[in-house]
Amino acid sequence: MKRFLLVALATILLFVLASAAWYYSKMKPVYKTVNRDVAATLHKKLLLKLSSRAAQARAYAIRNKCNADVCFLIDMSIESGKNRLFVYDLKKDAITSGGLVTHGRCNEEWLNGRRYGNEVGCGCTSLGRYKVGASYKGRFGLAYKLHGQDSTNSNAFKRFVVLHSHECVPAAEVDPYPICQSDGCPTVAPDFLKKLAATIDGSPRPILLWIFN
Template sequence: MSAAVSNKEILTRLNGHATSLLAYAKQNKYNTSTCFMIDMSLGSGKNRFFVYDFQKKAVADAGLVAHGCCNKNWLNGRQYGNEVGCGCTSLGKYKIGYPYTGRFGRAYKLYGLDATNSNAFKRFVVLHSYGAVPNNEVDPLPICQSDGCPMVAAAFLQKLGKIIDQSPQPVLLYIFDKNW
């Protein structure tokens, strides 16, 4: 586990979600070795995108990730939405789909699997990199915000892409908040 993820409270939350995610993965033929989790209760300047190893019950890697601004110049705190055009992050489970090359370079389609994120594909919410997302933590400073996409640093997307591309089954992404 990386030093940035040594917080026992965070690991307890991740382990708690991992149990139900692994059951879901087994039942629905998703990757049962690894999943991705984003803990939105953490500040954007902290590593809050976690690569989770189901077998070891541990964090294999972590990085920064932007959240949606909900069509504001700057969103203080968090707000969630699922409506087309809302510009917000949507909580819930996602299937990470096929890669494509778009305006931000390589990106991965996301398919919402819950009522809270069912419009992800229609909203063009995708996993992609963005040059303004730093490689390392900048807390207490925040990082940039998105239009609802989980945006990461280019180097981190390359690591994630290797996992996604080499997986024989789709990888699950779970975006949650502490109280959700």
């Protein structure tokens, strides 16, 4: 009797383990597929968003005598530890490079989230389109003057909002960690500024830089 019970229990246990293994094998691939699809959808959404902005940027560049072959797009909806400044080839409708860029802290010790402003002294990022102007050597080294083209960034030149580099900006993505914040300037890593400088200095017309959310 005892042997019969042991055999029965062993049979039941094997059946349960076999059922669990079958169930897990069926469920696991579905779980992985769902995750890959979500990641792919998010990536596709970003590419579509940038492509749409690039098309608008090209039309604006043609109307306003800017370089219609390349532009710089900065998407402030992306976390600061991820690449969010993109060099965009307007002829090929493709991203050629990307890097980290700061946003303004709005005169706070550390700004949580995002806040935007255009007032002189606000210390915030100003959304809108800019023409990248002349280069100069400032307290952070090489920098480029920025000329705001919209009502949301019309005071950029008065505010000394410029494109420059700083050692506090890493050369590669650090997400989920944030990077340093600025007083409103789009600040990049030193090596990335060299890449941007090659594009800016080699352009026969002003480069369009567009900061959006």
